Amino acid sequence: MTESWQQQLQQWIEAGELYQGTLSQLRRKDETLASRTVIRPVQMKDGFYYQFEAHHPNKVYHENVPAGRAAERIAELLDSQYRQALFKTAEADVQVLLSKKGKAAVLRKPPTGKAPAGGLQHNRQKNRIIREGEAAPFLVELGIMTPEGKVHAQKQDKYRQINRFLEMVTDVLPHLPADRELTIVDFGCGKSYLTFALYHLLAVEQRRDIRIIGLDLKEDVILFCRKLADKLGYDRLRFLVGDIAEYEELRQADMVVTLHACDTATDAAIAKAVNWGASVIMTVPCCQHELFRQVRSDALSPILSQGLLKERFAALATDAARGTMLEALGYKVQMLEFVDPEHTPKNLLIRAVRGASSVSREKWEEYTRFRDFLHVSPYLEHALEDFWPKPVK
Numbered sequence: 001m002t003e004s005w006q007q008q009l010q011q012w013i014e015a016g017e018l019y020q021g022t023l024s025q026l027r028r029k030d031e032t033l034a035s036r037t038v039i040r041p042v043q044m045k046d047g048f049y050y051q052f053e054a055h056h057p058n059k060v061y062h063e064n065v066p067a068g069r070a071a072e073r074i075a076e077l078l079d080s081q082y083r084q085a086l087f088k089t090a091e092a093d094v095q096v097l098l099s100k101k102g103k104a105a106v107l108r109k110p111p112t113g114k115a116p117a118g119g120l121q122h123n124r125q126k127n128r129i130i131r132e133g134e135a136a137p138f139l140v141e142l143g144i145m146t147p148e149g150k151v152h153a154q155k156q157d158k159y160r161q162i163n164r165f166l167e168m169v170t171d172v173l174p175h176l177p178a179d180r181e182l183t184i185v186d187f188g189c190g191k192s193y194l195t196f197a198l199y200h201l202l203a204v205e206q207r208r209d210i211r212i213i214g215l216d217l218k219e220d221v222i223l224f225c226r227k228l229a230d231k232l233g234y235d236r237l238r239f240l241v242g243d244i245a246e247y248e249e250l251r252q253a254d255m256v257v258t259l260h261a262c263d264t265a266t267d268a269a270i271a272k273a274v275n276w277g278a279s280v281i282m283t284v285p286c287c288q289h290e291l292f293r294q295v296r297s298d299a300l301s302p303i304l305s306q307g308l309l310k311e312r313f314a315a316l317a318t319d320a321a322r323g324t325m326l327e328a329l330g331y332k333v334q335m336l337e338f339v340d341p342e343h344t345p346k347n348l349l350i351r352a353v354r355g356a357s358s359v360s361r362e363k364w365e366e367y368t369r370f371r372d373f374l375h376v377s378p379y380l381e382h383a384l385e386d387f388w389p390k391p392v393k
């Protein structure tokens with residue numbers, strides 16, 4: 001996975017906290033390259049972007065990059081062009097110096113500049129995907145907004161969570177095919193606030209050609225969701241009762257989401273997504289009991305001998321294993337903070353975007369070292385066994 005300063009940068013960008021970045025010190029003399037690139041956030045009508053201002057000797061070029069791809073673009077520029085970066089947030093100035101071999105020295109200093117008045121975060125609040133004051137019918141029906149579009153005081157957290165989720169989806173939309181119907185599956189959809197929100201964004205607001213399938217074990221919630229979809233006239237949204245691992249209806253899907261599906265239900269969902277060749281997988285795991293029962297390591301006994309620490313460690317190890325397996329399968333993986341209205345520790349969102357189609361042996365070996373060290377045998381590895389490199393005999 002990426003280095004920690006890159007993860008930190010990703011988080012600043014996701015949260016709209018990076019208000020300026022400067023890339024400088026060319027790796028080689030080349031007059032065709034911009035000697036400096038300055039990066040600033042811009043709020044456009046269709047979303048949140050970062051503007052890359054490339055300073056050439058006699059010209060300045062601008063490129064607007066969706067916020068979800070800005071960190072990747074910065075990494076590419078640092079890889080190919082620059083050796084120095086300065087990132088400014090309200091909390092700190094962070095300087096990154098890269099050696100010729102790409103090793104980073106990171107220097108964190110108190111902030112020298114001033115974040116824009118009102119703060120970017122404030123701007124983002126004002127520019128939420130579903131705005132207060134404009135009643136979204138599904139939110140009215142779900143009791144989050146009044147028919148006038150006012151968010152009920154006790155539903156503010158849920159409203160924020162829905163918007164945050166939609167922002168995270170918006171960031172990856174460029175990775176989904178735009179020339180045909182999209183198939184999206186929400187596994188363990190429950191009462192489906194986020195499924196309805198997805199439909200609202202993509203089918204109602206953006207008028208995309210989509211179909212969404214929500215699946216859950218619970219018959220009563222599925223009945224509730226079907227009735228609501230009918231009432232709203234959401235005719236490309238279907239709800240089915242069933243177990244994730246046994247769902248066999250599809251041959252292909254473009255995006256799979258699974259939020260708070262317990263324990264290995266998350267793995268069953270990831271395995272389906274990989275088998276369908278999904279371009280995007282978004283999952284907020286919870287109740288990671290599987291590795292809690294398996295993990296063993298004498299060196300880690302200070303953690304593993306304390307129930308609470310062991311539980312948290314097992315959850316992190318489970319998600320790290322999932323992330324690394326997805327990377328081995330060619331996905332670009334980000335671990336992001338998700339707002340959870342219940343304020344539980346279940347606030348990690350794994351977002352994976354399909355990249356290379358071949359399996360990375362290096363990442364696979366990174367994964368196997370990790371699982372062997374912990375003496376675990378995760379469900380997901382077995383569910384995906386056809387994909388893994390065969391042992392050399």
Ligand SMILES: C[S@@+](CC[C@H](N)C(=O)[O-])C[C@H]1O[C@@H](n2cnc3c(N)ncnc32)[C@H](O)[C@@H]1O
Nearest residue numbers: 188189190216217242243244259260261262265
């Ligand atoms: C905590 S709720 C989350 C609901 C929704 N995704 C959300 O985040 O608001 C978890 C849901 O996953 C469903 N679930 C758990 N295991 C499942 C499985 N194996 N197959 C289908 N649904 C499952 C449960 O029935 C429950 O409705």
